[in-house]
Amino acid sequence: MFVHGFLDDQYVWDRLIGELTTPGIECVTLDLAGSGDRTQASGPFTYDRFADEVGAVADALGKPFVIVGQSLGSAVAELVAAQRPDRALGLVLVTPVPLAGTRQPDEVMDAFRSLGGDGDAQRAVRTQLSAALAEADLDRLVVSGTRMRPETVREAADCWNNGHPAGEQPSRYAGPVRTVEGRDQVKNVMAAASTIYESLVFTQATVSGERSYLEWRATAFGGTQIDGVTILTKNADGQIVRAAIHHRPLGVVHRFSAELGRRLNGVLDAEYFHRG
Structure with missing residues (x-):
């Protein structure tokens, strides 16, 4: 549908x-x-x-x-x-x-x-x-x-x-969507992802309430351009409690996810990553 x-x-x-x-x-x-x-x-x-x-x-x-x-x-x-x-x-x-x-x-x-x-x-x-x-x-x-x-x-x-x-409230949709939770696992993912980017420059930033929106442009895989937005959500104490990192275009998203899965093999379940 x-x-x-x-x-x-x-x-x-x-x-x-x-x-x-x-x-x-x-x-x-x-x-x-x-x-x-x-x-x-x-x-x-x-x-x-x-x-x-x-x-x-x-x-x-x-x-x-x-x-x-x-x-x-x-x-x-x-x-x-x-x-x-x-x-x-x-x-x-x-x-x-x-x-x-x-x-x-x-x-x-x-x-x-x-x-x-x-x-x-x-x-x-x-x-x-x-x-x-x-x-x-x-x-x-x-x-x-x-x-x-x-x-x-x-x-x-x-x-x-x-x-x-x-x-x-958090989404009530309970289907096959998986988020990485826990300080150590998030650190593992972020560390692995950072080694895939060849360059990354933040281009715009704004704050709305508890959320910060960061636009960026990066390269990976031999100069392929990636555009993205990172959304950081903070609690009342100013600590980041959630990070959502969006990439485009779609073909690069698939490739990035698959490569991230390869680098995190044995650390995170393969179901988290694209396998097409």
């Missing part, structure tokens, strides 16, 4: 689905309320409403499923998967929005709230956020996005910015 993001529609997945070669996979896409072929749907446009509708499709299928969500759709996918632990075999989050929301100030969010019906502004935002997007894909997405009613766009933007109450 594929859940699209902010300003998108179900057809954003067509090219990806066309490249899936594993036999026996059944793919399901749908438009969230207010998007795509459902632009005339009335509000409210909330995570609960989106998750109820996507969940109803999952229930109608009556089968085990893997759910893939992108951007705003990532939070929807997480809610759907968490509510169906017996059938959600996997949860894939692509450029995810935190379930707790991004909590950006009004001066930032006003630029997103005002995108409804403004093709030029949507094109500019998409060009900035998706630099490698082909011109034909960009044209189609702008057409799809400008079909959304301005009031729908405003509500959808507030939805992903404000988040969902479930995001205030």
Whole structure:
């Protein structure tokens, strides 16, 4: 099951689905309320409403499923998967929005709230956020996005910015997601990872409440470029209690994970790492 993001529609997945070669996979896409072929749907446009509708499709299928969500759709996918632990075999989050929301100030969010019906502004935002997007894909997405009613766009933007109450706690999704826990194991992973990078430079930094966001650019594997974001969460005493390190592009993520698994063989279970 594929859940699209902010300003998108179900057809954003067509090219990806066309490249899936594993036999026996059944793919399901749908438009969230207010998007795509459902632009005339009335509000409210909330995570609960989106998750109820996507969940109803999952229930109608009556089968085990893997759910893939992108951007705003990532939070929807997480809610759907968490509510169906017996059938959600996997949860894939692509450029995810935190379930707790991004909590950006009004001066930032006003630029997103005002995108409804403004093709030029949507094109500019998409060009900035998706630099490698082909011109034909960009044209189609702008057409799809400008079909959304301005009031729908405003509500959808507030939805992903404000988040969902479930995001205030650790995720209730109990599927095959593994985190490295414990001081010694985290030190082992960080030490091994640091030997893979050939260079690493921090480019941007900001702090929001208990979280620090660090953007960086690195090289590995003979000069291959890696872009990333590190999110550090601190407790009331200022101690780091959680670190999430995100890499892109995806091909490098797979290679980095596989190499990390090789270097940590016998230290951490192989299930933590990519083995494709």
